[in-house]
Amino acid sequence: MSDPAQVLRTVFGYDSFRGDQQAIVEHVVAGGDALVLMPTGGGKSLCYQIPALARDGVGIVISPLIALMQDQVDALNALGVRAGFLNSTQDPGERQLMESLYVAGELDLLYLAPERLRMESTPRLLERGKISLFAIDEAHCVSQWGHDFRPDYLQLSHLHERWPDIPRIALTATATEATRKEIASRLNLEQARHFVASFDRPNIQYRIVPKNEPKRQLLELLRNEHKGDAGIVYCLSRSSVDKTAEWLTEQGIDALPYHAGLDAQTRATNQARFLREDGLVMVATIAFGMGIDKPDVRFVAHLDLPKSVEGYYQETGRAGRDGLPSTAWLAYGLQDVIQQRKMIDTSEGDDAHRRRLGQHLDAMLALCETVECRRGGLLAYFNETLTERCGNCDTCLTPPESWDGTVAAQKFLSAVFRLDKERRQRFGAGQVIDILLGRKTAKVIQHDHDGLTVFGIGTELNESEWRGVVRQLLAQGLLAVEGDYGTLSLTEASGEVLGRRREVRLRRETAAKPPKAARPAK
Numbered sequence: 001m002s003d004p005a006q007v008l009r010t011v012f013g014y015d016s017f018r019g020d021q022q023a024i025v026e027h028v029v030a031g032g033d034a035l036v037l038m039p040t041g042g043g044k045s046l047c048y049q050i051p052a053l054a055r056d057g058v059g060i061v062i063s064p065l066i067a068l069m070q071d072q073v074d075a076l077n078a079l080g081v082r083a084g085f086l087n088s089t090q091d092p093g094e095r096q097l098m099e100s101l102y103v104a105g106e107l108d109l110l111y112l113a114p115e116r117l118r119m120e121s122t123p124r125l126l127e128r129g130k131i132s133l134f135a136i137d138e139a140h141c142v143s144q145w146g147h148d149f150r151p152d153y154l155q156l157s158h159l160h161e162r163w164p165d166i167p168r169i170a171l172t173a174t175a176t177e178a179t180r181k182e183i184a185s186r187l188n189l190e191q192a193r194h195f196v197a198s199f200d201r202p203n204i205q206y207r208i209v210p211k212n213e214p215k216r217q218l219l220e221l222l223r224n225e226h227k228g229d230a231g232i233v234y235c236l237s238r239s240s241v242d243k244t245a246e247w248l249t250e251q252g253i254d255a256l257p258y259h260a261g262l263d264a265q266t267r268a269t270n271q272a273r274f275l276r277e278d279g280l281v282m283v284a285t286i287a288f289g290m291g292i293d294k295p296d297v298r299f300v301a302h303l304d305l306p307k308s309v310e311g312y313y314q315e316t317g318r319a320g321r322d323g324l325p326s327t328a329w330l331a332y333g334l335q336d337v338i339q340q341r342k343m344i345d346t347s348e349g350d351d352a353h354r355r356r357l358g359q360h361l362d363a364m365l366a367l368c369e370t371v372e373c374r375r376g377g378l379l380a381y382f383n384e385t386l387t388e389r390c391g392n393c394d395t396c397l398t399p400p401e402s403w404d405g406t407v408a409a410q411k412f413l414s415a416v417f418r419l420d421k422e423r424r425q426r427f428g429a430g431q432v433i434d435i436l437l438g439r440k441t442a443k444v445i446q447h448d449h450d451g452l453t454v455f456g457i458g459t460e461l462n463e464s465e466w467r468g469v470v471r472q473l474l475a476q477g478l479l480a481v482e483g484d485y486g487t488l489s490l491t492e493a494s495g496e497v498l499g500r501r502r503e504v505r506l507r508r509e510t511a512a513k514p515p516k517a518a519r520p521a522k
């Protein structure tokens with residue numbers, strides 16, 4: 001055994017541990033089990049790499065990031081660490097070499113793809129060598145339903161039964177209480193020591209703006225604040241990824257697409273370029289990003305609303321791993337809400353599942369519409385409290401005004417009520433807004449909506465302001481949207497507004513200018 005602090009200096013070249021690293025390393029070196037929750041960039045790898053070096057035997061690392069194994073192992077080899085991996089991308093010769101190195105004890109770390117856990121040959125192989133610890137990276141894979149690796153990860157319990165005395169360290173950047181409990185129970189780590197780091201990423205500036213002209217807004221962000229910077233632009237669909245990447249390229253920005261519909265070769269090339277070259281913008285679906293260790297991603301931009309706060313946190317967390325100021329920027333609009341509700345309504349699975357998806361979306365909407373500190377809201381989702389406003393999010397930098405939207409809400413809701421009463425056909429937000437603005441469109445005339453008492457009663461607001469009202473009514477549960485056409489309907493709470501028993505506070509839409517205050521010093 002060698003001294004962890006010395007390994008940190010001589011092998012990795014760092015002066016000191018960060019955060020909980022030292023406590024975690026000492027605990028595992030001493031043979032204890034650990035469950036580590038640490039944000040992306042927090043330094044999880046050292047938590048198992050150093051104990052593997054400090055203890056006798058080979059550290060077995062289970063990692064789903066097969067595409068990155070070669071890179072990880074190369075980086076370790078460059079530091080003089082004897083590391084190798086076993087996965088399906090290798091030819092039999094390479095595999096045999098790794099296996100014999102393991103058996104001979106000539107490795108410090110052996111990375112295993114999750115699929116190895118299901119093979120009968122794996123325990124037989126492991127038995128022939130000496131294991132120092134089991135590290136379970138991306139441990140949330142054991143909990144997420146529908147996750148590709150879940151069945152493989154569940155096999156981990158067999159390893160533990162076979163080697164009950166070998167310490168295990170499970171690591172994840174997924175932070176919710178529910179996920180943590182599930183990981184602990186599935187992996188039998190209830191008795192393990194839990195290390196929960198703060199999930200705050202103070203160098204990330206969070207900004208959420210109303211989506212008006214998304215492409216132009218994005219371009220402004222890239223040109224005015226992130227010229228020549230590397231960043232990620234997330235889009236919901238593959239086709240919008242393609243279109244956005246193409247359009248950015250036409251605008252003179254080095255942008256590459258990434259989504260599951262591209263062939264493996266293109267994906268690998270684009271990912272490698274993004275990692276190795278400077279200043280590339282990756283336009284991607286959320287298929288891109290897990291395990292990507294690029295320290296200088298200066299911005300993450302979302303052109304569509306993430307499905308949950310957790311997803312938003314994970315995706316924005318890919319910015320600023322080097323600790324330098326970075327931007328998390330999200331543009332969202334009414335259409336996002338309608339589209340996501342529709343996706344939930346038509347999603348597979350039972351009602352309970354759909355309800356859960358709905359709750360995730362509601363939490364995300366609440367974060368978008370808040371007038372409070374965004375960071376405070378984000379951390380509260382992970383049961384962390386921020387004692388004061390952060391000063392580095394849009395609502396802190398340019399506090400939004402709120403206004404009494406009760407009358408506007410009443411007007412809108414009564415128009416929905418009138419249309420609902422017709423019962424023949426139900427209408428979406430666009431039609432209601434046209435009616436309130438007194439527009440005699442073909443569709444208004446066709447349905448005699450210009451004869452309604454609510455026709456033309458809402459000219460004090462313009463169309464985009466009305467869309468903001470609708471979005472916020474949806475976010476506050478004062479209005480519901482469903483079905484393929486985004487049909488609006490009233491909720492129980494709408495009745496309280498219509499019956500004048502409830503006031504409605506709305507957030508004033510600000511023009512989507514970047515906040516004036518300076519970003520924190522580097």
Ligand code: ADP
Pocket residue numbers: 014015016017018021038039040041042043044045046293295321
């Ligand atoms: P995570 O897996 O938690 O996202 P990593 O293990 O990839 O994070 O570490 C993130 C970055 O921080 C890496 O570049 C790593 O080398 C660096 N790092 C980790 N621990 C330390 C430390 N104690 N001192 C300096 N740099 C560190």
Ligand code: ZN
Pocket residue numbers: 372373374375376389390391392393394395396
């Ligand atoms: Zn703030």
